[in-house]
Amino acid sequence: MSDAEANERELExxxxxxxPLICAVSVEEERVERLLLRLADRLGLRLTFWSATxxxxxxxxxxxxGAPTAREPQDALRLLLERGAGEAEVYVLRDLLAWQADPRLQRQLRDLAREFRGANKTALLIEPEPDLPPGLRDACDLLHFALPTQKGIRRFLNRFLRNMELSFEEDELGKAAAALVGLSELQCESLVARSLVRSRDLDEAFxxxxxxxxxxxxDPVEVAAKAAQADPRLAAALRRLSEDPASLERLRSALDATG
Structure with a gap:
């Protein structure tokens, strides 16, 4: 069983x-959320997402x-505490621990874990670092997500290139996937987009x-972000290409401009 399969099994x-309270530790928020969508369909769970924006x-x-906007973390947790029992539901809370220094937030999360216990509900935090405050460690199940394997990167490449209406030989895909092992899916997306813009190819040496x-x-994530700031075409390519037709078209235009 691969690390990715083990992660999926453990989360299931x-x-x-x-x-009642799970913390998924990963820099790949979208990848974790795609897994959650699959599991929610399989298990018959309703998914609700929250972010401060x-x-x-x-x-x-x-x-x-009919739901309040609740962009403030304390308001969001208060609303969840008031919802009570009901259908099986998972609340995905993005970047909530950015406010962990507030002792009221820690208290609300502990209250939420207690209320959700036996209530058919789960609050799932997605965080880039396992930086749980001491007051939450005994109330939260921690799950570390591994980076994509070579097999997982091949799946990503197939999906990415299909959305771009591009195709490459299996040997090229295999070499590209092997060269990208050890990186997050977002970093792979960045490098593949840059390679296509530069040479219209999957450049293994690059x-x-x-x-x-x-x-x-x-800090690899910070390096990737700085690279995107330095290259406008890369910044466009890094947007959610598989879900955003406008971004997809911009990258196609950039590819065409390279001749």
Whole structure:
């Protein structure tokens, strides 16, 4: 069983067990959320998402009818505490621990874990670092997500290139996937987009050189972000290409401009 399969299995167990508070540790928010969507369909769970920028949304990204905006963390947790029992539901809370220094937030999360226990509901935090405050460690199940395996990167490449209406030989895909092992899916997306813009090809040597830079840096995510700021075409390509037709068209235009 691969690390990715083990992560999926462990998260499925935690959701089936109705664990009230889970922290998924990963820099790949979208990848974790795609897994959650699959598991929610399989287990018959309703998914509701929260962020400080959008408040509560459904799985299509639409606001919840009749629900308060609740963009402040304390307001969001207060609303969840007031909802009570009902259908099986998972609340995905993005970046909530950015406010963990507030002792009231910690208290609300502990209260939420207690209220959700046995209530068929789960609050799931997605955080880039396992930086739980001491007061929450005994109330929260921690799950570390591994980076994509070579097999997982192949799946990503197939999806990415299909959306771009591009195709490459299996041998090229295999070499590209091997050269990208050790990076997050977002970093892979960045490098593939840059390679396509530069040479309309999956440049194995470019991937190996850039991977070395990223893995040698103190903070690979920060390095990727700085690279995007320095290259406008890359910044456009980094947007959610598979879900955003406008971004997809911009990258196609950039590819065409290279001749």
């Amino acid at each position: 167990i935690l959701l089936k067990a109705r664990c 959008q408040g509560f949304t459904d799985r299509q990204g639409e606001g919840l009818p 991937f190996l050189a850039e991977r070395h830079k990223l893995l040698s840096a103190g």
